[in-house]
Amino acid sequence: MSEKLPLILGSGSVFRKSQLERLGLDFQTASPDFDETPVAGESAYDTALRLAEGKARSLAAQYPNALVIGADQVAWSGERQLGKPMNVANAQQMLAGLSGKHIEFYSAIVLLNTGSGRLQRHVDKTAVIMRELTDMQIRRYLEREPDAVYCAGAAKSEGLGAALLERIDSTDPNALIGLPIFKLVEFLHNEGLEIL
Structure with missing residues (x-):
């Protein structure tokens, strides 16, 4: 790669x-400007991918020659998608409903290389x-981990949320926090940007 393209994280997430x-x-x-309205009948996998891609593409005009990272996470349990509760009452209800349950996080x-148009997805x-x-x-968890209301399924796994969990099966432990780092390193390498 002849020039180093700026790297843009298309996300307002502090995590x-x-x-x-x-x-x-x-x-x-x-901060991407993209409509996150759910699409009827869409799988959690497809929703997460559509939103991540939409967020990256929404920044293409603003950053015409850059590497833009788009990311999204959707939780799925009991045949339904779980969003971010956004307040304590919703988080309490969500966590009570998830107690003892199996959840999948996508x-x-x-x-997106906005210069070449190349898009890598995972x-x-x-x-x-x-x-x-x-x-x-x-109640105690939400008092001690107030940011959990901004996490899919109200489970902030990188903090006190670990105490909510019995088991995690993953190929990338970073993915549960919101950014699949292993795949991102590969994508950046493919664009000529080395981490090490």
């Missing part, structure tokens, strides 16, 4: 920003089993 910072890369963040990542699936939780445990 994803923190993950990317750990790789030691220079990057900017930009974490999509795309890397969805990482993480299977989680929640512990049986009492109302008191849920």
Whole structure:
């Protein structure tokens, strides 16, 4: 690659920003402007991928010669998609309903080279089993982990949310936090940007 393209994280998520910072890369963040309205009958896998790609593409005009990372995560349990609760009451209800249940998290990542139009896409699936939780445990968790209301399924796994979980099956432990780092490193390598 003859010139180093700027790297743009198309996300307002503090969690994803923190993950990317750990790789030691220079990057900017930009908030994508993309309609996240659910599509009827769409699978969690397809929703996560559509949203990640849409977020990256929504920044293409603003960053015409850059590498734009788009990411999204959708949780699925009991034949339905779980969003971000956004408030404590919704989070309490969601966690009570997930107590002892199996949840699948679909974490999509795309890397769009806005100069060449090349798009690399991946969805990482993480299977989680929640512990049986009492109302008191849920209440204490949300008091101590207020940011959990901004996480899919209200489970902030990188923090105190680990205490909610009984088991995690994943090919990339970073994916549950929101950014499949293993695949991102591969995508960046394909664009000539080396981490090491």
